[in-house]
Structures are given as C-alpha cells and as structure tokens.
Amino acid sequence: MNEFPPKKSSVRTITGSSGNLSVIESLNDISFEIKRIFYISNMPKESERGFHAHKHTKQFLICLKGSCEVYLELRGKSETIILKENTEGIFIQNEWHIMKNFSEDCILLVLANSHYDEKDYIRNYEEFLKYSNEK
Numbered sequence: 752m753n754e755f756p757p758k759k760s761s762v763r764t765i766t767g768s769s770g771n772l773s774v775i776e777s778l779n780d781i782s783f784e785i786k787r788i789f790y791i792s793n794m795p796k797e798s799e800r801g802f803h804a805h806k807h808t809k810q811f812l813i814c815l816k817g818s819c820e821v822y823l824e825l826r827g828k829s830e831t832i833i834l835k836e837n838t839e840g841i842f843i844q845n846e847w848h849i850m851k852n853f854s855e856d857c858i859l860l861v862l863a864n865s866h867y868d869e870k871d872y873i874r875n876y877e878e879f880l881k882y883s884n885e886k
C-alpha cells in the first residue's frame with residue numbers, strides 16, 4: 752500500500768557554476784522502469800487538470816519550471832502539495848489527483864511506469880471512492 756500523503760523525493764542533482772543537472776535513472780533513482788514521459792504546459796491560470804485516479808500506473812511528478820499545486824486524495828485522507836522546485840518530485844499511484852494553481856510558466860513533467868491505457872483510469876469520483884475502499 753502506498754504511503755499517504757507522499758513525501759517529496761529529491762532528484763539527484765549535480766550542481767556547478769554553470770548550472771544544475773538533475774538525473775533520474777530507472778531503478779537507481781526511481782523504484783520503477785520508466786515507460787512513458789509526458790509533460791503539461793501552457794495551462795491557463797484558472798485551469799484545473801486531472802480529476803482521475805489510476806488503478807495500477809505509478810507516476811513521478813516534477814515541476815520543471817514555475818509552480819503548481821497537486822491535490823491528492825486516498826482512503827478518506829486528502830492533502831495539497833505545492834511543487835515548485837525542479838530538484839524534487841512526488842510519487843503517486845492510486846490517488847485521486849487534481850493539478851491546479853499553475854503559474855504562467857509552469858511545466859509539469861510526469862514519468863510513468865506504463866504505456867498510456869485509458870482502461871487504467873478511474874474518471875468517475877464515485878467509482879474512485881468505491882474502488883479505493885475495496886482496495
């Protein structure tokens with residue numbers, strides 16, 4: 752069972768006078784094999800995304816630029832986490848999640864352990880409550 756709320760994990764970062772280099776290697780720095788990478792950008796200020804949970808997909812979220820909030824809910828508990836450093840991220844798995852309060856320059860990167868599969872989504876909140884109580 753995954754820990755809730757997730758703690759922020761540091762991304763291994765090599766710093767120097769010419770800038771930062773942050774690296775995530777499958778299995779060394781992250782507990783899963785990365786099969787998919789996507790990022791969201793250009794979000795209007797008032798927009799909110801997500802409103803779903805995944806049955807099996809594991810994800811690691813990093814705000815590469817700017818900031819945003821991630822509302823998470825699992826097993827009757829909820830937490831909002833602010834992401835604003837590109838040297839840290841959060842693991843999410845079965846949480847109902849909503850991303851919001853995007854800064855204008857926000858770029859949110861997601862690493863996932865699975866290929867895109869709509870069947871892995873729970874997009875109905877009532878169904879999510881039922882599913883997470885049964886787990």
Ligand code: TYD
Nearest residue numbers: 787789791799800801802803850866867868
């Ligand atoms: P969705 O996961 O609902 O995005 P968000 O939670 O950020 O609002 O996906 C939005 C659309 O993009 C939806 O039509 C499915 C599609 N999509 C893919 O085709 N491949 C992917 O890897 C992802 C994440 C989404």
